[in-house]
Amino acid sequence: MALSYAILAALFNQSCSGYDLVKRFNKSVECFWSASHQQIYKALSNLEAEGHIVSEKIEQENRPNKKLYTVTDSGRQHLQRWIGEAEAISPIKSDLLIKLSVGHAVPTITLLQTLQTYYEQHKERLKSYQLISKQYAQALQPSRESQFQYLALRAGIRQQLAWIAWCEEAMGFLGQPVAVRESSSAS
Amino acid sequence: MALSYAILAALFNQSCSGYDLVKRFNKSVECFWSASHQQIYKALSNLEAEGHIVSEKIEQENRPNKKLYTVTDSGRQHLQRWIGEAEAISPIKSDLLIKLSVGHAVPTITLLQTLQTYYEQHKERLKSYQLISKQYAQALQPSRESQFQYLALRAGIRQQLAWIAWCEEAMGFLGQPVAVRESSSAS
DNA sequence: TAACCCATGTAACCTGTTACATGATTAA
DNA sequence: TTAATCATGTAACAGGTTACATGGGTTA
Numbered sequence: 001m002a003l004s005y006a007i008l009a010a011l012f013n014q015s016c017s018g019y020d021l022v023k024r025f026n027k028s029v030e031c032f033w034s035a036s037h038q039q040i041y042k043a044l045s046n047l048e049a050e051g052h053i054v055s056e057k058i059e060q061e062n063r064p065n066k067k068l069y070t071v072t073d074s075g076r077q078h079l080q081r082w083i084g085e086a087e088a089i090s091p092i093k094s095d096l097l098i099k100l101s102v103g104h105a106v107p108t109i110t111l112l113q114t115l116q117t118y119y120e121q122h123k124e125r126l127k128s129y130q131l132i133s134k135q136y137a138q139a140l141q142p143s144r145e146s147q148f149q150y151l152a153l154r155a156g157i158r159q160q161l162a163w164i165a166w167c168e169e170a171m172g173f174l175g176q177p178v179a180v181r182e183s184s185s186a187s
Numbered sequence: 188m189a190l191s192y193a194i195l196a197a198l199f200n201q202s203c204s205g206y207d208l209v210k211r212f213n214k215s216v217e218c219f220w221s222a223s224h225q226q227i228y229k230a231l232s233n234l235e236a237e238g239h240i241v242s243e244k245i246e247q248e249n250r251p252n253k254k255l256y257t258v259t260d261s262g263r264q265h266l267q268r269w270i271g272e273a274e275a276i277s278p279i280k281s282d283l284l285i286k287l288s289v290g291h292a293v294p295t296i297t298l299l300q301t302l303q304t305y306y307e308q309h310k311e312r313l314k315s316y317q318l319i320s321k322q323y324a325q326a327l328q329p330s331r332e333s334q335f336q337y338l339a340l341r342a343g344i345r346q347q348l349a350w351i352a353w354c355e356e357a358m359g360f361l362g363q364p365v366a367v368r369e370s371s372s373a374s
Numbered sequence: 375t376a377a378c379c380c381a382t383g384t385a386a387c388c389t390g391t392t393a394c395a396t397g398a399t400t401a402a
Numbered sequence: 403t404t405a406a407t408c409a410t411g412t413a414a415c416a417g418g419t420t421a422c423a424t425g426g427g428t429t430a
Binding site for chain 1: 189192199218221263269270273274275276277278280281284286287291297300301308312338339341346349350353356357360
């Protein structure tokens with residue numbers, strides 16, 4: 001369900017083909033959702049069957065033809081209605097947290113190694129978000145659209161910072177076997 | 188896949204019935220994953236077929252019999268192996284971020300209302316995490332197990348704090364003075 | 375008398391992942 | 403010549419949601 005809306009939102013911001021959508025979802029700015037190309041092509045044909053998007057066949061030379069998808073009035077209304085609804089927030093569902101909550105089942109060194117790997121991944125992701133963020137910040141006259149995308153990016157950055165700070169806390173905790181400390185930099 | 192491990196981890200910490208697992212997953216401390224009872228019963232029977240857990244039939248008076256599930260040696264090893272592996276981190280997949288990234292499609296007031304609802308939910312969740320956290324912190328001699336659970340909880344707290352701070356940033360950006368209402372729970 | 379708690383399940387359906395398929399163009 | 407890019411799909415399977423089913427005991 002949410003994937004359809006994510007697609008609708010992406011197409012509302014910028015009409016494109018299924019192939020381009022895949023790239024936007026998995027590589028670049030729209031990094032808050034992911035989906036395989038199979039899933040996306042399926043969702044696109046459903047959305048078109050429901051009348052929320054239309055496709056225009058683009059004939060190309062020296063490469064395969066493609067379909068350019070555009071949001072219809074019906075699609076826009078569908079999207080607008082959804083934005084106005086607030087769903088219940090969902091649980092974190094993080095592998096790492098499950099692993100840590102049974103950390104006593106393995107040697108501390110194992111846990112530290114696993115933690116380190118996640119730590120580095122979060123730092124990587126933060127870096128890529130900050131890079132995009134810089135591009136937005138440098139725009140002299142940002143469009144209203146891009147301001148919203150910048151805001152969403154800010155959330156991503158805050159999430160990564162929270163994970164990174166926590167990894168450091170956890171590694172510190174595991175580094176010297178101590179009791180639960182009351183202080184820490186919780187704020 | 189991850190659900191099986193989450194169940195294994197929960198049972199490793201404390202053997203219990205499927206019914207009790209549902210409660211532990213959806214209500215209380217193990218609040219980092221969620222699953223319906225149908226899903227959990229299914230996963231339990233799979234795990235038992237694979238030999239990772241065993242069930243003991245508990246006969247009860249005045250109420251239905253139940254099955255007490257316990258992790259086997261094989262199950263413990265399976266879990267330990269998994270803890271040592273580090274998967275790739277996954278995208279945020281937040282409805283709210285999708286909504287915000289096409290915020291220009293609706294009137295600002297609509298977006299603010301939606302944001303406010305998420306904001307309150309995150310504050311609620313933070314409160315419940317902090318309540319559990321306090322119980323851990325008050326334990327005079329915390330077990331090694333509970334220290335790990337406390338650490339996982341710290342991650343949950345940091346996540347909620349990040350969301351809350353971002354909601355305030357976003358609401359501020361959208362031109363609404365952030366009303367810092369201390370008790371928004373009764374709304 | 376109705377609703378909820380205990381306790382476990384089946385079945386239909388939708389969503390997401392993995393594998394398979396095609397076929398021309400371009401860069402190493 | 404090997405691989406990657408462009409561009410779109412089908413099919414089998416695993417994971418997750420919703421609806422349906424049972425039946426005694428307790429609380430309002």
